[in-house]
Each structure stands twice: as structure tokens, then as C-alpha cells.
Amino acid sequence: FLRQTYGQRVQNHSNPAAKQLLEIMEKKKTNLAVSVDVTKSKEFLAIIDAVGPFVCLVKTHVDIIEDFDHSLIQQLQDLSVKHDFAIFEDRKFADIGNTVALQYSSGVHKIASWSHITNAHPVPGPSIISGLSSVGLPLGRGLLLLSEMSTKGALAVGSYTVEAVRMARAHRDFVIGFIAQRTMEGIGMQGDDVVDNDDFLILTPGVGLDVKGDAMGQQYRTPREVILESGCDVIIVGRGIYGKDPGLVEQIRAQAKRYMDAGWEAYQERISSPS
Numbered sequence: 001f002l003r004q005t006y007g008q009r010v011q012n013h014s015n016p017a018a019k020q021l022l023e024i025m026e027k028k029k030t031n032l033a034v035s036v037d038v039t040k041s042k043e044f045l046a047i048i049d050a051v052g053p054f055v056c057l058v059k060t061h062v063d064i065i066e067d068f069d070h071s072l073i074q075q076l077q078d079l080s081v082k083h084d085f086a087i088f089e090d091r092k093f094a095d096i097g098n099t100v101a102l103q104y105s106s107g108v109h110k111i112a113s114w115s116h117i118t119n120a121h122p123v124p125g126p127s128i129i130s131g132l133s134s135v136g137l138p139l140g141r142g143l144l145l146l147s148e149m150s151t152k153g154a155l156a157v158g159s160y161t162v163e164a165v166r167m168a169r170a171h172r173d174f175v176i177g178f179i180a181q182r183t184m185e186g187i188g189m190q191g192d193d194v195v196d197n198d199d200f201l202i203l204t205p206g207v208g209l210d211v212k213g214d215a216m217g218q219q220y221r222t223p224r225e226v227i228l229e230s231g232c233d234v235i236i237v238g239r240g241i242y243g244k245d246p247g248l249v250e251q252i253r254a255q256a257k258r259y260m261d262a263g264w265e266a267y268q269e270r271i272s273s274p275s
């Protein structure tokens with residue numbers, strides 16, 4: 001699938017959230033997702049409105065917002081319609097099925113009611129997918145499994161990654177892809193395994209053009225390394241876009257454009273490269 005366009009890949013997916021994301025990427029010509037990790041509603045909305053035209057997806061950590069109330073969700077949804085982007089709450093669920101189903105549907109944030117996509121650590125095993133799917137599938141939501149992480153010393157490697165991919169293949173209706181650092185296509189397939197559709201979306205954090213990491217274990221690679229060399233589909237950028245001054249709208253727009261262009265150029269090179 002590495003040489004198919006995002007538009008061509010829509011037909012490989014039955015999940016509405018996966019289709020929506022690929023359609024937006026094709027239409028807006030962007031594989032950039034912005035991770036909006038700020039703690040004040042006002043700043044959160046201002047950044048999203050500034051980057052909106054350049055992104056296919058906005059990634060949130062809604063639990064870090066100090067002045068949260070439900071009108072914020074309405075405003076986020078209005079921006080997602082205004083700019084045409086999907087919403088991904090980066091909740092990283094990691095508990096038993098019954099608990100994650102409650103965390104996903106209920107509590108203060110009611111994530112399933114507004115987030116097109118969310119994600120989970122595969123550490124509890126397949127029951128985490130059943131739990132989340134019982135809430136999200138009827139709503140047309142999609143799930144990403146974290147099969148790898150961007151941080152130094154991450155434990156999600158080797159057989160953990162392989163088992164995550166096998167879990168996803170067994171739940172294709174709800175699991176639309178991975179948070180990972182490279183393509184997962186063909187991973188863990190044995191001699192006579194037949195998988196007729198291994199097209200998973202790979203969303204990749206740990207992307208930066210100016211620095212190699214932070215003081216807390218984060219590691220950055222460039223859009224070119226991520227999209228062209230590693231076969232990922234979406235670059236997730238946080239502080240690289242709003243980190244210098246979250247209040248400066250013009251600067252944020254310029255950075256978003258810069259990452260969008262770098263991501264799209266790498267993608268075009270990928271789909272036009274000889275197999």
C-alpha cells in the first residue's frame with residue numbers, strides 16, 4: 001500500500017473514521033496532524049483555528065485542559081467542520097475491557113461522543129479492543145493501537161509489536177491502524193498466513209525539523225524519514241509547530257505550512273518511487 005495514494009486507499013477500509021481521514025488527506029493534500037498539548041481552552045482553540053487549514057487531523061489530550069467544560073467540545077467540533085479535519089483524542093487507554101468502555105463513554109469527557117479516533121495500549125490483550133469497540137463501533141469510531149513508541153528505551157518493541165499487529169488484524173472493523181514509527185505491513189506474518197487486507201494507517205509522533213529530542217526522552221525524526229523512509233502515513237507534530245510561542249498565530253501558521261509541505265513532498269516522492 002506504500003505506493004497507493006491516500007485516495008486509492010479509501011476503498012481498502014470499511015471503518016468510517018478511517019475513510020474520513022483518508023478522504024480529508026486526499027482532498028486537502030496534507031498528511032499533517034497537530035498535537036495541541038496546551039492547558040488553557042483559549043490557547044487550545046486559537047492554535048486549532050490557526051493550523052486548521054493545514055491539517056487532516058487534530059490530536060488532543062483533553063485531560064490536560066484546566067478550564068474544561070463541554071462548550072469546549074462544541075467549539076472543537078465547530079472548528080473541525082469549518083476546517084474539515086478529524087479529531088483524535090490521544091487517550092492511550094490501557095485497562096480491562098469493562099473499565100476502558102466506561103472511561104471511553106462516560107466521566108467528565110465522554111470521549112466517544114466527539115472523538116472520531118482514539119488509541120489504546122495493547123498491553124491488556126484483545127479484551128481492550130472488545131471493550132472499546134462495544135462503545136465506539138456503533139458510533140462509527142476508529143481505534144489505533146500503540147505498537148511502538150517514539151521515546152528512548154520504549155518497551156513496545158520486538159514480539160510486543162508483532163502481537164499488537166496480530167491483535168489488530170483480528171479486529172479490522174474497529175482497529176484502523178497504529179501509532180508506530182514505521183509501516184506494520186506484513187509484520188509477524190508466517191509462511192502460510194493469508195491476509196487479504198493489511199492496509200493499516202500509521203500515525204507517527206516524534207516528528208521535528210529543528211531538534212532531535214527533548215529533555216524527557218522524546219526523540220524526533222524528520223517528515224522525510226517518517227513518510228518516505230519508514231512508510232508511515234501521518235506525521236504528528238506538537239511543539240515543533242506551536243512550541244516557540246503558542247500566542248503567535250502567524251508563526252504557528254508558518255510552521256504548520258512548513259510541516260505540511262515537508263510531509264506532502266515526502267509522500268509524493270513515496271508514491272512515485274519505483275517499486
Ligand code: UP6
Pocket residue numbers: 035037061090148149150151179205206207218236237238239240
Ligand atoms: N506521543 C508521542 N510518542 C508516542 C505516542 N504519543 O510523542 O509514542 C504523543 C505525546 C504528545 C505528542 O503524548 O502529545 O505525541 C508529541 O508531541 P511533541 O511533538 O510536542 O513532542
